[in-house]
Amino acid sequence: MPWLASFHRGLFSAIGLLAMVTNVMGKDSADLLVVGATVVTMGADRQVIDDGGIAVRDGKIIAVGNSAELKDKFDATRTLQGDGAVLMPGLVNAHGHAAMTLFRGLADDKALMDWLRNYIFPAEAKFVDEAFVRAGTRLGVLEMLLGGTTTYVDMYYFEDAVADETAKAGMRGVIGQAMIDFPAPDYKTWDATLAGTEAFLKKWKGHRLITAAPAPHAPYTVSSEHLQAAKELAAKYSAPLIIHLAETQDEVENSKKQFQATPTVHLDRLGFLGPNVIAKHVVWATDEEMLILKKHGVGIAHCPQSNMKLASGIAPVPQMLKLGLGVGLGTDGAASNNDLDMWGEIGTVAMLHKVNLRDPTVIAAREAVAMATIDGARAVHLEDKIGSLEIGKEADFILVDVTAPHVVPMYDVYSHLAYAVKASDVRTVAVAGKLVVDDRKPTTLDPVKIVAEAREYRDRIRTLLAK
Amino acid sequence: MPWLASFHRGLFSAIGLLAMVTNVMGKDSADLLVVGATVVTMGADRQVIDDGGIAVRDGKIIAVGNSAELKDKFDATRTLQGDGAVLMPGLVNAHGHAAMTLFRGLADDKALMDWLRNYIFPAEAKFVDEAFVRAGTRLGVLEMLLGGTTTYVDMYYFEDAVADETAKAGMRGVIGQAMIDFPAPDYKTWDATLAGTEAFLKKWKGHRLITAAPAPHAPYTVSSEHLQAAKELAAKYSAPLIIHLAETQDEVENSKKQFQATPTVHLDRLGFLGPNVIAKHVVWATDEEMLILKKHGVGIAHCPQSNMKLASGIAPVPQMLKLGLGVGLGTDGAASNNDLDMWGEIGTVAMLHKVNLRDPTVIAAREAVAMATIDGARAVHLEDKIGSLEIGKEADFILVDVTAPHVVPMYDVYSHLAYAVKASDVRTVAVAGKLVVDDRKPTTLDPVKIVAEAREYRDRIRTLLAK
Numbered sequence: 001m002p003w004l005a006s007f008h009r010g011l012f013s014a015i016g017l018l019a020m021v022t023n024v025m026g027k028d029s030a031d032l033l034v035v036g037a038t039v040v041t042m043g044a045d046r047q048v049i050d051d052g053g054i055a056v057r058d059g060k061i062i063a064v065g066n067s068a069e070l071k072d073k074f075d076a077t078r079t080l081q082g083d084g085a086v087l088m089p090g091l092v093n094a095h096g097h098a099a100m101t102l103f104r105g106l107a108d109d110k111a112l113m114d115w116l117r118n119y120i121f122p123a124e125a126k127f128v129d130e131a132f133v134r135a136g137t138r139l140g141v142l143e144m145l146l147g148g149t150t151t152y153v154d155m156y157y158f159e160d161a162v163a164d165e166t167a168k169a170g171m172r173g174v175i176g177q178a179m180i181d182f183p184a185p186d187y188k189t190w191d192a193t194l195a196g197t198e199a200f201l202k203k204w205k206g207h208r209l210i211t212a213a214p215a216p217h218a219p220y221t222v223s224s225e226h227l228q229a230a231k232e233l234a235a236k237y238s239a240p241l242i243i244h245l246a247e248t249q250d251e252v253e254n255s256k257k258q259f260q261a262t263p264t265v266h267l268d269r270l271g272f273l274g275p276n277v278i279a280k281h282v283v284w285a286t287d288e289e290m291l292i293l294k295k296h297g298v299g300i301a302h303c304p305q306s307n308m309k310l311a312s313g314i315a316p317v318p319q320m321l322k323l324g325l326g327v328g329l330g331t332d333g334a335a336s337n338n339d340l341d342m343w344g345e346i347g348t349v350a351m352l353h354k355v356n357l358r359d360p361t362v363i364a365a366r367e368a369v370a371m372a373t374i375d376g377a378r379a380v381h382l383e384d385k386i387g388s389l390e391i392g393k394e395a396d397f398i399l400v401d402v403t404a405p406h407v408v409p410m411y412d413v414y415s416h417l418a419y420a421v422k423a424s425d426v427r428t429v430a431v432a433g434k435l436v437v438d439d440r441k442p443t444t445l446d447p448v449k450i451v452a453e454a455r456e457y458r459d460r461i462r463t464l465l466a467k
Numbered sequence: 468m469p470w471l472a473s474f475h476r477g478l479f480s481a482i483g484l485l486a487m488v489t490n491v492m493g494k495d496s497a498d499l500l501v502v503g504a505t506v507v508t509m510g511a512d513r514q515v516i517d518d519g520g521i522a523v524r525d526g527k528i529i530a531v532g533n534s535a536e537l538k539d540k541f542d543a544t545r546t547l548q549g550d551g552a553v554l555m556p557g558l559v560n561a562h563g564h565a566a567m568t569l570f571r572g573l574a575d576d577k578a579l580m581d582w583l584r585n586y587i588f589p590a591e592a593k594f595v596d597e598a599f600v601r602a603g604t605r606l607g608v609l610e611m612l613l614g615g616t617t618t619y620v621d622m623y624y625f626e627d628a629v630a631d632e633t634a635k636a637g638m639r640g641v642i643g644q645a646m647i648d649f650p651a652p653d654y655k656t657w658d659a660t661l662a663g664t665e666a667f668l669k670k671w672k673g674h675r676l677i678t679a680a681p682a683p684h685a686p687y688t689v690s691s692e693h694l695q696a697a698k699e700l701a702a703k704y705s706a707p708l709i710i711h712l713a714e715t716q717d718e719v720e721n722s723k724k725q726f727q728a729t730p731t732v733h734l735d736r737l738g739f740l741g742p743n744v745i746a747k748h749v750v751w752a753t754d755e756e757m758l759i760l761k762k763h764g765v766g767i768a769h770c771p772q773s774n775m776k777l778a779s780g781i782a783p784v785p786q787m788l789k790l791g792l793g794v795g796l797g798t799d800g801a802a803s804n805n806d807l808d809m810w811g812e813i814g815t816v817a818m819l820h821k822v823n824l825r826d827p828t829v830i831a832a833r834e835a836v837a838m839a840t841i842d843g844a845r846a847v848h849l850e851d852k853i854g855s856l857e858i859g860k861e862a863d864f865i866l867v868d869v870t871a872p873h874v875v876p877m878y879d880v881y882s883h884l885a886y887a888v889k890a891s892d893v894r895t896v897a898v899a900g901k902l903v904v905d906d907r908k909p910t911t912l913d914p915v916k917i918v919a920e921a922r923e924y925r926d927r928i929r930t931l932l933a934k
Contacts, residue, residue, distance in 0.1 A: 358780065
């Protein structure tokens with residue numbers, strides 16, 4: 001029908017004219033333009049733009065496109081040249097304990113119970129107070145930002161202080177207050193835990209960067225009744241609900257004995273599972289259990305390096321992805337990894353499952369990158385806000401330099417992001433449009449002071465453990 | 468016996484006096500002193516010196532000790548301050564194909580035969596000539612040096628050019644000329660291969676940095692007769708003998724059909740195995756086969772990331788170590804890894820076998836570091852020359868900065884070297900006493916030119932593959 005085509009051409013011409021008129025009348029304003037980069041959007045169509053960028057206003061992405069168009073359309077307060085770099089969404093670290101960065105490498109290569117009882121628990125009992133948590137969080141946040149992580153999920157004690165340090169650093173966080181059935185460094189009773197967690201949720205409700213969450217530690221350390229109370233609290237404040245789940249085979253066996261159910265089935269029976277739950281590890285899950293998690297919209301934080309180092313097992317991630325579960329990547333704490341480097345997790349997840357299934361085609365490069373960005377956002381239930389470079393989303397982005405010898409030549413950008421790029425290639429990091437790392441320099445944190453603090457704690461902790 | 472103690476004291480005083488006299492009479496000369504570092508010697512006693520260093524003369528280590536003693540004893544042409552750094556032996560990359568760095572990420576996540584037949588072989592047939600090999604070697608050597616690798620084992624074509632580029636860059640290499648039973652980019656017939664390889668061995672014999680070696684590709688690509696010829700050639704020139712061995716389960720099954728023996732038993736029957744052999748991968752080996760390899764003093768190049776990414780399998784490394792085999796670490800080529808980063812292999816080897824055996828105590832941090840240094844040297848049969856900081860050895864050393872946020876605090880130096888340090892932490896690299904990377908700047912190679920060359924090849928190769 002030629003008349004219809006003609007009508008369409010007419011319409012497009014009118015739009016083109018309108019665009020020209022807008023240009024003549026003056027450009028749109030933007031706070032920040034990034035141009036000249038290879039843009040990996042991680043949007044639904046996985047669009048890659050060879051010479052492109054984004055425009056940012058009020059901390060949000062208002063345009064994604066090629067460089068010439070963006071420069072034509074916007075007058076920006078600041079323009080970042082992305083030459084030689086990949087522009088992509090900031091990474092999402094779906095599971096960690098930032099304050100434990102002060103315990104980095106405190107003890108390795110131990111059986112889990114030896115490690116916990118003879119190293120971590122004594123050190124925690126003696127040292128973990130609010131000041132420790134603040135110092136550890138600053139160190140962890142600094143490491144994560146420098147390596148391109150813009151959002152992280154935390155679970156530890158004194159999380160109001162964690163939220164405060166995270167917000168001050170300009171990082172985004174899903175900050176989980178640990179809830180556990182024995183006296184903790186912050187709260188000595190369940191009632192105090194519950195009251196403290198509620199005050200924490202109330203205080204941070206509506207904050208742009210901080211999503212406060214109750215974080216009952218695990219099904220084996222929190223009673224059924226208390227798990228339900230935590231769930232109710234999350235519901236009351238429309239908060240996420242964070243829990244360790246099915247990390248070790250022992251946990252599954254013990255759960256079967258205690259509850260006549262695996263941890264996943266136990267949580268399902270309690271009505272704990274729902275579309276706000278973030279389940280950490282989930283190493284041991286049957287197909288049936290994965291379907292339960294899928295049905296409830298539970299997000300999964302897969303921690304390949306932690307699971308390897310602690311010999312927990314290899315999670316059935318390719319199967320989870322096949323079933324459509326939202327699976328993100330997490331570093332776990334630096335006491336059991338021993339870094340907070342998401343690039344290591346991306347490479348590991350892409351390689352580990354190939355050898356485990358003896359199939360070199362599973363978890364391809366692009367899929368691994370997705371798990372650290374858009375799928376990670378989905379796993380932590382923030383996919384409406386972050387995880388891709390799309391109009392309307394928060395301007396959480398990174399520029400990754402791809403000019404060093406170890407990342408040339410480049411045939412495929414996803415291949416490099418999955419298998420060759422290092423944390424040290426990250427040159428610029430922005431959260432909600434604010435540059436928190438500018439040409440490799442942190443703008444909100446003082447590395448010299450943070451490193452010195454960490455060493456002071458190390459000296460004191462080492463003295464204690466030598467006794 | 469007090470008189471004996473008294474005699475000893477007298478003797479020590481006399482030695483002390485002698486030392487003082489020597490000082491008065493003038494210090495010993497050294498070309499280079501490194502002081503103020505945490506020294507990880509990797510010597511037999513695994514000594515660690517908190518504030519120490521080494522003295523170097525004529526490219527060899529002439530003293531290892533604490534900083535004050537060294538400064539007292541030596542007048543040096545140059546002194547390097549190792550403050551905030553770990554001083555340790557340069558890393559040994561026991562298996563790679565440096566020139567293939569130009570194929571980095573050319574194709575990933577493919578089944579092996581698809582990858583080889585549709586990507587690597589066509590690209591090799593079209594592009595691999597001496598100029599390509601030189602450009603690729605420069606890029607690979609640059610990446611390795613910047614990341615702290617001082618010795619690598621290579622296997623590819625045009626290895627005289629590889630040796631030349633490696634020597635010019637001031638790197639140490641065991642340079643293996645590929646020998647294969649079909650027309651290769653350099654030699655079209657077996658006779659030409661044999662003659663060319665002999666000329667290559669003769670030319671480089673006695674070179675301080677280059678150890679030339681015949682490298683028959685694998686038992687499935689080289690006939691029994693030709694394997695024996697390669698062995699004789701190695702014997703004639705007292706050269707190492709490099710071969711891929713038992714990398715995939717298919718290789719083992721095919722070998723059983725063709726030779727009624729596994730690849731290892733096949734080589735044993737041929738009399739191929741000996742204390743100069745470096746066997747790459749050895750993913751599939753029974754206890755009995757490991758004992759055969761042990762009996763002959765064969766060195767093993769374990770490539771954990773390549774074996775994971777290509778889904779080859781998980782080599783029985785903890786068992787090899789228990790049996791006393793010399794096992795080093797290799798990156799394999801950048802076409803199948805996709806980097807030449809030994810720190811990634813160290814971390815991976817420490818984690819992979821833990822989860823595989825479900826035992827968090829196997830391959831502890833120090834053992835993983837040993838596999839990249841002294842055990843690596845043993846695997847490539849250079850343990851008398853390199854792999855540890857000991858008097859009389861070649862001064863192949865690196866300074867690794869441990870002040871960045873991702874490596875603080877430090878409780879245990881081996882833990883950090885295994886689990887937290889990145890290639891980007893390497894600040895100084897010396898081979899035979901010569902600084903080839905000085906405060907992160909390469910002194911022998913031009914990164915701008917090398918990166919530009921790599922991109923030119925990429926553009927041409929991409930055009931070919933698009934056809």
